[in-house]
Amino acid sequence: MSSHNQQPDADIALRVKAIESLLIEKGIIDPAAIDTIIDAYEHRIGPHNGARIVAKAWVDSEFKQRLLADGTSAIAEMNLTGFSSEHMVVVENTPEVHNLIVCTLCSCYPWAILGLPPTWYKSFAYRSRAVIDPRGVLREFGLEIPEEVAVRVWDSNADLRYLVLPERPVGTETMTESELASLVTRNAMIGTAKVQLPSSPHEQAA
Amino acid sequence: MNGPHDMGGMHNLGPIPIEENEPVFHSEWEAKVFAMSFATFGNYFPVDETRHASERMPPGKYLSSRYYERWLYALELLLTEHDLLTQSEIEERMAQLAQADTPSS
Amino acid sequence: MAIETSNQCMSAEQAEALLRTGISCRVDSPEPGKFKVGDRVRAKVVHVPTYTRLPRYVRGKVGTITKDHGVYVFPDTLGMRLDTKPQHVYSVCFAAQELWGAEASAKDTLHIDLFDDHLEPI
Structure with a gap:
């Protein structure tokens, strides 16, 4: 589903990084949980x-x-x-x-x-x-x-x-x-x- | 909501993109968007609220975005609507991170 | 808003537990459903501007209840944080020709899970 309207990956990656760092700082997400979730779907499930x-x-x-x-x-x-x-x-x-x-x-x-x-x-x-x-x-x-x-x-x-x-x-x-x-x-x-x-x-x- | 997400029976959306040996995530940001969203399931947002949030993406955008871009939209929408994060905080942090990434002259 | 969440940060242990057990949407309820297996039903013609799991392509179409899955929370109201509104969910079978016309195969069927609130008797 490629489209000329898509945001370039680098922009999205930066945006996601910004949100991630803010959510960790605010105590909304725990980086250990993030690792657990990604690891489970990449390697176990x-x-x-x-x-x-x-x-x-x-x-x-x-x-x-x-x-x-x-x-x-x-x-x-x-x-x-x-x-x-x-x-x-x-x-x-x-x-x-x-x-x-x-x-x-x-x-x-x-x-x-x-x-x-x-x-x-x-x-x-x-x-x-x-x-x-x-x-x-x-x-x-x-x-x-x-x-x-x-x-x-x-x-x-x-x-x-x-x-x-x-x-x-x-x-x-x-x-x-x-x-x-x-x-x-x-x-x-x-x-x-x-x-x-x-x-x-x-x-x-x- | 009679949105573009309700697409059963639509025509002209192209051939089915069959990808051999597809990785679980195509890039780190996809994995992060997925995992951050998952970490809000139940605790911050009912899963159905998250589904609805992605449906609320403007139709033109919905139809031209990739799967995890829609997840990111839903996550941002709910975080900002529930006063957990503001758009200006995101913009500010992006600027800081971009600057930190640029080698000083 | 009627439905509140804990707004607690999910720990790695909680994430692990969520991965393994999930979130059950089933509700123990003796409440009988509005329909039973074998009933002919029509998917309601409604255009709610909010969240719904009743897709347009079945609205107004007639199908048959093939299974009563039991009582589940109602996503249409849960997604709006309004109410869990537990009710019966059924597997409803529609002939492909009922949905798509005479061009469709007379052999083929479409099966979809619809709630009491999505259906009306005929």
Whole structure:
């Protein structure tokens, strides 16, 4: 989303530095908290959390049932709930149904499960078109959804956050839970990709 | 509010910017804006008040700004509205920092 | 303003706790909702000049309640610091054709979480 109206980075950086120093001086923010927050999202919280949930659901059918019936408590069993994932709904992709998550009003996203959202999820292009033309949007990600498959779009406008349980790829029957988790990509858990085997001709998106 | 943020169904907002191997933050200022905002959540401002603050950005500006520029706008708006910070304090501090950064001749 | 905040500086420990537990928006309430699963509902045609989580593209459209999520604080008033106004939130399913016309796929649906105050019976 480049635009000639954007402020140059150096100006913004200076402005942010000024605000930061004032807020510390006034005792409104604590620099140690700032470091903790940045470190958590840069190093600890990310799509690997969601991938663990998906892999567990693939190998443990009772867990999968609990996950689909009440995402919040099933994810709490794994200690993976957290900020912006307090109330979770998990929706399952099947040969008949393809789910896609969006937030048209801002960029609501399950932070504790998938980390902070990628630029494309926050983009005006995605927020505007995912609801009116989900199949066109998916095509932009290289995903052609057959006409007979129903596309369900979930607009996370309120306090519930959504996670897609992607289909387990064929040929993974002998893989362990952690090997399965390593196949699960962020985009597959938002619904803009399918989970692929590493040998698959279609490269996995990040 | 019938603002530009309510964009479900709009056309002509361009192709989807898919970035491979994207970092969590693209620069230090983005990380700082995010973390400073997070540090106000609940304690100073309900999260929904912060969301609303970014929606109150003038439409032209909203549509030409980047994600964390909108966060910065919301943070400044709420800090100033709740008398925690003034625009002149920000300007003054910016001038001081800019001067400190300039090597003396 | 009705909703006050603590205005306390968040420590690193508090930030850590917030990251791990978040902020629950759920309210324990025996209050029944205005609607039940299977009900056909219309999203209200309202143009509030303040904060709302009811997007324009569903206003006036008819959908079906597919799930009652329980009682949550109402963001539309919380965002204005007016009131928590707890009420039921529902997953409402709209046919893509109801929202976007005959050009949309007859198979596709849009699911959105709407509050009692966003909906009216039909």
